[in-house]
Amino acid sequence: MPKHEGVSLSVIKRLPRYYRFLGDLLEKGVTRISSRELAQLMRLTASQIRQDLNCFGGFGQQGYGYNVAALHKEIGNILGLNNNYTIILLGAGNLGRAIAKHMDFEARGLHLIGIFDNNPTVVGQQIKGLTVANSTYLEDFCRERKPKAAILCIPKEAAHETVERLMSAGVKCFWNFSHYDLSLAFEDAVVENVHLGDSLMTLCYQINEYYSDGEEK
Amino acid sequence: MPKHEGVSLSVIKRLPRYYRFLGDLLEKGVTRISSRELAQLMRLTASQIRQDLNCFGGFGQQGYGYNVAALHKEIGNILGLNNNYTIILLGAGNLGRAIAKHMDFEARGLHLIGIFDNNPTVVGQQIKGLTVANSTYLEDFCRERKPKAAILCIPKEAAHETVERLMSAGVKCFWNFSHYDLSLAFEDAVVENVHLGDSLMTLCYQINEYYSDGEEK
Numbered sequence: 227m228p229k230h231e232g233v234s235l236s237v238i239k240r241l242p243r244y245y246r247f248l249g250d251l252l253e254k255g256v257t258r259i260s261s262r263e264l265a266q267l268m269r270l271t272a273s274q275i276r277q278d279l280n281c282f283g284g285f286g287q288q289g290y291g292y293n294v295a296a297l298h299k300e301i302g303n304i305l306g307l308n309n310n311y312t313i314i315l316l317g318a319g320n321l322g323r324a325i326a327k328h329m330d331f332e333a334r335g336l337h338l339i340g341i342f343d344n345n346p347t348v349v350g351q352q353i354k355g356l357t358v359a360n361s362t363y364l365e366d367f368c369r370e371r372k373p374k375a376a377i378l379c380i381p382k383e384a385a386h387e388t389v390e391r392l393m394s395a396g397v398k399c400f401w402n403f404s405h406y407d408l409s410l411a412f413e414d415a416v417v418e419n420v421h422l423g424d425s426l427m428t429l430c431y432q433i434n435e436y437y438s439d440g441e442e443k
Numbered sequence: 444m445p446k447h448e449g450v451s452l453s454v455i456k457r458l459p460r461y462y463r464f465l466g467d468l469l470e471k472g473v474t475r476i477s478s479r480e481l482a483q484l485m486r487l488t489a490s491q492i493r494q495d496l497n498c499f500g501g502f503g504q505q506g507y508g509y510n511v512a513a514l515h516k517e518i519g520n521i522l523g524l525n526n527n528y529t530i531i532l533l534g535a536g537n538l539g540r541a542i543a544k545h546m547d548f549e550a551r552g553l554h555l556i557g558i559f560d561n562n563p564t565v566v567g568q569q570i571k572g573l574t575v576a577n578s579t580y581l582e583d584f585c586r587e588r589k590p591k592a593a594i595l596c597i598p599k600e601a602a603h604e605t606v607e608r609l610m611s612a613g614v615k616c617f618w619n620f621s622h623y624d625l626s627l628a629f630e631d632a633v634v635e636n637v638h639l640g641d642s643l644m645t646l647c648y649q650i651n652e653y654y655s656d657g658e659e660k
Contacts, residue, residue, distance in 0.1 A: 242641035306651025324541030424459035429635035434523025
């Protein structure tokens with residue numbers, strides 16, 4: 227049984243932000259903080275913070291507040307950031323390449339061990355110390371190295387077939403940048419989506435609302 | 444007054460997904476669809492679809508369903524995708540460069556008109572037909588071209604000062620990739636966040652839950 231069954235995904239999705247703020251506090255040398263102060267900093271209510279953290283047992287002490295280092299470490303544990311889960315990248319185009327270079331995987335509990343592409347001009351290139359392999363070797367690689375997750379930076383058209391191959395090869399968890407709703411076709415896949423196109427349209431909506439209130443800005 | 448005041452952001456955030464699915468249907472030559480069929484396709488309930496679309500006046504006809512082309516166009520209008528809002532990019536590192544090259548801004552109602560960086564080895568380079576300018580020219584550029592929004596692909600440490608400069612220069616809308624919660628310091632900024640680090644930690648949590656149910660996988 228998963229360890230935190232019953233905790234809603236909306237609570238989970240707030241944990242990385244707590245982790246980030248607590249990390250900043252640690253860097254500034256802050257050792258303890260009350261839920262009221264933390265709430266002010268993060269623009270939440272103290273009761274929401276207490277509620278969120280109570281889902282995992284609660285870490286505060288009445289009259290003392292939270293020990294910043296302990297809470298930071300504990301949230302890191304809940305998020306599983308110490309497990310060094312292996313992950314591979316599918317698609318070494320502009321976006322995939324940037325994700326590989328830009329992200330600090332190790333700081334987020336992951337370890338990038340392979341990069342695949344089917345474009346012959348890209349295969350063989352070095353990215354972050356890894357040689358881009360031809361996608362035809364995907365199954366062999368998965369059999370040997372058993373990666374736990376895959377990053378999908380591939381076109382929508384290629385996504386279904388690629389996910390099918392990955393699932394058959396034992397990879398069930400996906401960081402999905404392709405504009406393909408893979409959880410519709412693969413019900414038992416574990417998916418975290420980053421739909422940049424959707425996000426950009428949401429931005430466009432907000433710009434449009436901002437500039438359509440009649441005022442010259 | 445904004446046109447859709449009172450419509451919750453969670454409804455807004457679902458619109459791009461409707462737009463995407465309707466676009467796919469259009470490409471496949473589907474001309475009409477019932478809310479039940481659309482619900483099945485998108486794994487929503489028919490009543491949620493009707494509720495969402497009713498926020499904007501509703502587009503279905505009893506016994507006919509939705510006209511796919513009309514609904515697609517109407518959602519595009521609501522999202523403001525026909526306005527060609529001008530946007531600039533701050534930070535032409537790995538991620539900024541990939542965003543500039545990878546995203547189809549025009550299809551999402553935006554027009555990329557400038558790229559800025561303060562790294563002298565990057566300034567002067569060509570990205571998607573634009574010459575990367577030195578950030579010192581930011582104010583001049585904003586005065587002349589009045590961009591409506593900015594993409595922040597800059598380090599967290601540089602974010603506060605950059606946003607301050609942009610806000611003073613009249614840019615109030617942000618697509619924020621920096622791990623900096625800018626809406627805390629700039630209450631009247633319009634912000635769409637893409638916190639890739641938070642997303643990666645959420646993925647890590649889900650991998651951890653998946654693999655910690657005791658079963659060998």
